[in-house]
Amino acid sequence: MKDGKYWEPEYETMSREKLTALQIERLRETVRRAMASPFYEPILRERGITPESITGLDDLRRLPFTTKDDLRSHYPFGLCAVPLEKIVRVHSSSGTTGNPTVVCHTQADLDAWANQVARCMYMVGLRDTDVIQNTSGYGMFTGGLGIQYGAELLGAMTVPAAAGNSKRQIKFIMDFGSTALHAIPSYATRLAAVFHEEGIDPAKDTKLTTLIIGAEPHSEEQRRRIEELLGVKAYNCFGMSEMNGPGVAFECKEQNGLHIWEDYYLVEIVDPVTLEPVPDGEVGELVLTTLRREGMPLLRYRTRDLTRFLTGSCPCGRTHRRIDRFKGRSDDMMIVKGVNIFPVQIEKILMGFPELGSDYLISIETVGDNDEMTVEVELASITDDYGSLTALTKEITRQLKDEILLTPRVRLVAPGSLPRSEGKAVRVKDMRKNH
């Protein structure tokens, strides 16, 4: 197995000049592939774009954007760029509204995906000696198989525990000596609570050292809390089924931004309204173009995820640019009384109070002509004192007002009283009439 600092030093530490040349070459290849897709072919033809016409990265601007709606309206195989017999797997997102989105993979696509995941895991110190337990659902959700094949390529022992059944998860962690866990943040918190109920201290009584968290936006405060609860280092993982799944971008040991693999993706950050690139360091929507994908190349895919480039080089030595922890999805943004608010802003404040638990629910409803926001949050401890509960409520309200510029109604609730889900946590309930 590999024993150096990097999984693929030749790519991970490639100079910007060489990386750019590689990207141009691969973009040309991507355009050539996209021309075989029923969706892109007419658009590219109309715009007079040919592989040969791509000579620099600036040519990216001539390519069309692609949205989730495009994927939905060309369900299931409209963006597939190879004959279907070349496709060995499809993944699909949950189609809560209308058609789901489908992504088609060739064997080479799956191999490339596993390689990206292995590269991420290697980056945070996981090796073939590790035991990696995956709590994601297997099946159409990419967090299952995506992590699975990556961990196997790394050579680790894998525990495909899949979602749910926390007591069984804990039994596996104890019995198999799992050293690493992949979980969404809300589930990691849930698991910590079950450890506690079982009288097990995960920091002392297990071999867990590493947690891979992703799929849900979460604040730095939430991450630190999870690290403390489980006695691990938690690394932020970014991915989306349209771009394979987990492994698109990942934190290194610095825990300061996620390296996005620029040999696999061309990265843009644009203003979600004007679609013009924002200056480096400013927040905008992440737009990705696949560079290696055969089955379903995507051009300038609007991820809806909001982030920014972190400037400066990373002490880890990798040259691939870093993006910041996600500010949220442009879809998650709530506009209340004209103010743009992201759930993570509220989470950040709540996690600062040791008296509070990790579960909360933001509800917005129309009262009269006004939108009103209620934040319900579970208490972690109490004293026999109304005064302190009232003071706590007031202080939470004050800090929230400073952060989101409007005054929500804050309600303290008992632990376990907010709805739990084994999947992604539901944090916002918008009950407004015109939503």
Place this chain on the structure above:
Amino acid sequence: MTIKQISLFLENKYGRLSELLAVLSKADVHIVSATIADTSDYGLMRLITSDQQKAYKVLKDNGVLVSLNEVVAISVEPQAADFARVVELFTRRGINIEYMYCFNFGHRLVLVLRCSDLSAVREVVRNNSLTFVTETDLMKM
């Protein structure tokens, strides 16, 4: 000289009290006193039982938000004059009563008081021959 009181966080939500009491009934203890004070969103239930450690453990193990704290319990004749005398003695000594409630215990009235200055309370009780109720007394129920 103090007894343990259990305080429970109780959301103002339909069926919540019933759930709590179902948990408590697993503890197999006698209820000595239970009071609920409320604000619009939540209440605090204050509970004294024949075995506070046992009741506390059962509640906690079942995920109920509880705290175990100390209160003073003084037994008097169930007459307004006796009640008045205790409050008067406390007031004169400058003891602030944060809250209080009472329950009947045998033929006596037990005043449960939450005060900050416990050494002053002890002094008043000793100098005026008042009677503390102890946890051993409660266990006899």
